[in-house]
Amino acid sequence: MLERAQHVLQTVFGYPAFRGLQAQVIERVARGGDALVLMPTGGGKSLCYQIPALLRPGVGVVVSPLIALMKDQVDALLQLGVRAAYLNSSLSSQEAAAVERALLAGELKLLYVAPERLLTPRFLSLLARAQLALFAVDEAHCVSQWGHDFRPEYLGLSVLAERFPGVPRVALTATADEATRREMVERLSLQRAQPFVSSFDRPNLRYTVVPKAGAKGQFLSFYRARHQGGAGIVYCLSRRSVEETAAWLVKAGVEALPYHAGLSAAVRQEHQERFLREDALVMVATIAFGMGIDKPDVRFVAHLELPKSLEGYYQETGRAGRDGDPADAFMTYGLEDVVTLRRLLAQSNAPEAVKRLEARKLEALLGYCETARCRRQVLLAYFGETLAEPCGNCDTCLAPVDTFDGTVAAQKALSTVVRTGQRFGAGHVTDVLLGKLTPRVRSLGHHELSTFGIGGELSERAWRSVLRQLVAAGYLATDAEGYGTLKLTPRSTPLLKGQETLRLRRDPTAAKAKAAVKGGQAAPADPALFERLRALRARLARAQGVPAYIVFDDKTLRTMTELRPRTLAELRRVPGVGEVKLARYGEAFLEVLRAPPS
The missing domain is CATH 1.10.150.80 (HRDC domain)
Incomplete structure (x- = not known):
């Protein structure tokens, strides 16, 4: 079986050897077994069902969540001479009927379909009349109600095990923690599936997180230093931010397009097709853009605002460097992002248990942003994987972060928050610490507080960093209304009383930050x-x-x-x-x- 698989790999796909766990997965599925596959984006998951479908009699049915992903996959397979098609709402009734006839005639080796269509009685009846090689459930983490990308239509896919018990099934994802994996097994009835868990590491990705100080300008400096003329994705939280950032980049001479759910379907389609077809285009988008983007030469993914979780961050950054060549994950991060995300979480209609889970995920993300350790070690540890040595390919490895005993600075900051009544944001608290006699400070009488001017040993930028780190570490909380008001948490009491110490990181200087992004994409030989x-x-x-x-x-x-x-x-x-x-x-x-x- 492996010899046959190797022959298909070389003659159809043009690659000399399998990577990682591919060969083991392919042999398992080709012989009729079920599999649960976790591989990083760019790790070659699609071959794990495409090659078994070519080896087995019948058609491989691939459940895929997005029209764009289906079209890309089918276009690529047709280029390789593989008989493939998709069924989705983009087809006319005549085109769909032609695909169905080809399915029943045994003329297809791979058929991509959305979960909504697959679950209709008519389509299930159609499948019952066809010869089936396998079922592949792509982006299988979408089945998890506790996950970052839940799609309710995935919940019905357990019907495949009930209706077609003799057809092997393979579920694939690049992003799933232990709880999500258990849910995938349960909801997709994969109790007999053999798990194949690859390393989550993407060694070709360089991770960089910088304290926010004019995010658009910081991104532009990074882009010009490392990826001028390259294709990439810039993520923002809001539609307004997407539009403003795209327009700003265009004015700066960067070819950029916006993408968000507020644009018409026709405009979104046009922008996505341009991004897929052109070599040097920057897409500025909300997370509405990205899942299923197979473009292999995306050289960077940048976040100008915090994503909601490390799972989301990992999946979104994984869209860079799918070809295995060097690529970047660049993020700017500030206290205002934390305020925004906590406000959105407080205002959501999710059950309290979900809100608590999302809050813990946000805390893990903040810990990643504020770490002085190797970022890759922190990221992989979140997914239960240990990296023995620092990676040497993240900002904290390339430009090591200084830390200091921040106990006294933290006590000063917390005391100032208390003495100003826990009613103000970081800007006002910093003014009091630095002894700035602003009109607001004077009118409130805060220049008479005992903490007024006690923070002269640190700069304004450094105090904002201290406050940001105290929020990230849970010593301070922000208000749910989104005004950025700082309040003490129960965790702050031992620190204020001197019962514990705290080490803080010094934000890198401009020179150090520049060192972390030096270099760029390796030039071709000619x-x-x-x-x-x-x-x-x-x-x-x-x-x-x-x-x-x-x-x-x-x-x-x-x-x-x-x-x-x-x-x-x-x-x-x-x-x-x-x-x-x-x-x-x-x-x-x-x-x-x-x-x-x-």
Whole structure:
């Protein structure tokens, strides 16, 4: 079985060897067993059901949550010569009927379908008349009611085990903690599935978190330093922030587009298709954009405001560097983000148990932001994985963070919050600590407080960092109304009484922050040749109406510039060049590779 799988991998997909647990998963499913697969984004999950579907008789039915994801996957498979199709609301009734006829005639090897359609009595009846190779449930974490991306339509997928007990099922996700995994097993009836849990580590991703000080400008500096002209995603919390950031970037000379649920479906579709097809576009978006984005050469994902959890952060950052080449996860973070998220949590209609869980997840995210340790170690530990040594590829490794005994500074800050009546935000508390005689301080009489001016040893920026860290660590809380008012928590009492000590981090200086983002994307062996290959790829993709990376991704083109193949046999040895693509595109690319420099 493995020999057959290896042959398919090489001849259809153009890759010389399996990665990680792929071979074990493929053998298990191809032999008819169920599997629960956790692999990081870019880890090759799709091969874990595509190859078994090609090896087994019948059609592999893939449950997928998004129309864009289905189309991308099917376009890529058709390029490889695989008979694939999708059924979703984007098809006309005539087109859908043609796909159904192909399914019943045994003409398809892979069929992608949304969970809503799959669960209809009509479609289940249709499946009962077809020969089925397997069921694959993609983005299976969506079944978890406690997860970060719950989709109620996934709850009905246990019907597959009831209606088709002899058909192997594989559930796949890149993001699931232990509780979510248990829920996946229970709700998808996968008690007999063999679990395959890969490392959550994405070594090619560089993680950087910077204290917010003009987020748009900080991102622009990062972009110009590391990824000028590269494709990437910038996440913001609100539609307004998306629109303002996209417009600001365009004015700064960056080709950027907005994407959020407030835009019409036609505009969202147009912007998404441009992002998939163009090489140097920045998409500024809410989390409405991203799931199922298969574009392999996204070079960065930036968060200008905090995501809601480490699960969300991990999944969103995982959209960068799917091709395995160096990529960045960049985030700006400030106290105002914490205030916003806690307000949204307080105002939500979720049950109290869910609110408590979300609050704990936010605390874990804040701990990640404020850590002085290796970020990758903290992130992996959250998912139950241990990284023995610091990674050397995050900001805290590249520019180690200084810490100091912050006990006295914290006591001063907490005392000032108390003496000002626990009715003010970080700005006013900082003014009192620094002894600033502002009109507000004077009118309130706060210049007469015992804590007025006791904080001269630290700068305004440093005091804001202290207050932010006290909120992150749970010594201070912010109000639920969103005004940013600081209040003491029960946890602050031992610290105020001197019964415990506290170490705080010093926010990095501008020079240190710059050191953490030095360098950039490695240049191709021959940049001019690489651009000529990209131009050819773009022409071929436009002619077929598919994203450029579906012809060949950037990694394959870079390898071409390194190996300089001169014949079809030599080109065949480039990873990503399978037999169908070799026949379809080989001579065109060889013509560019053989041509003398212009």
